[in-house]
Amino acid sequence: METSTKSSAINHGLYLGGFLALVTILGYALYLDLLTKWWLGIIFLIVIIIAGIVSAIKSKKMQGGFITFKEAFSSYFITVAIGILISMVISIVIFNFIDPEAAITLKEKTIETTVQMMRNFNAPEDAVAQTVEQMEAQKNQFSIGPQLQSNVIFLVIQAVIGLIVALIVKRNPENA
Numbered sequence: 001m002e003t004s005t006k007s008s009a010i011n012h013g014l015y016l017g018g019f020l021a022l023v024t025i026l027g028y029a030l031y032l033d034l035l036t037k038w039w040l041g042i043i044f045l046i047v048i049i050i051a052g053i054v055s056a057i058k059s060k061k062m063q064g065g066f067i068t069f070k071e072a073f074s075s076y077f078i079t080v081a082i083g084i085l086i087s088m089v090i091s092i093v094i095f096n097f098i099d100p101e102a103a104i105t106l107k108e109k110t111i112e113t114t115v116q117m118m119r120n121f122n123a124p125e126d127a128v129a130q131t132v133e134q135m136e137a138q139k140n141q142f143s144i145g146p147q148l149q150s151n152v153i154f155l156v157i158q159a160v161i162g163l164i165v166a167l168i169v170k171r172n173p174e175n176a
Helices: 003-030 032-036 038-062 069-098 100-120 125-137 144-169
Strands: none
Touching: 003 032, 003 038, 003 069, 032 100, 038 069, 038 144, 069 100, 069 144, 100 125
């Protein structure tokens, strides 16, 4: 992978991380309930995938319309990994060092949102109670361990998506 292609992927990752961090910071500062909304997670997922795709396509254009599978995947994955890393660090700093009470409040709000959603889907009350019990038993989801674990799992999922994107984007000169 050429240096300019790598630097492009890194730049896209920094932009992605900046966006994810900005939304997290704004959610924390202005409306903590925003961080409990299921649709925000979907928006984050879509933005992350789009940023990775844009990075791979831009890398292809930088190389004159040709890119190997490895280069396309690397461009996608570098972008996504940097963006997720920045977002994770911001969450850890905010909810563990700046305002640990916000993590507790967010956990309570998440439980309330989950209960409401389960009731909207007519889940049995014993299932709701069991889910609440499990959620309350979990340690701080914003501490370093759970953050690392969930983000590693998310990166594995993104790697699979990146493989698919690389298959679609790749174009070797001999295929032209």
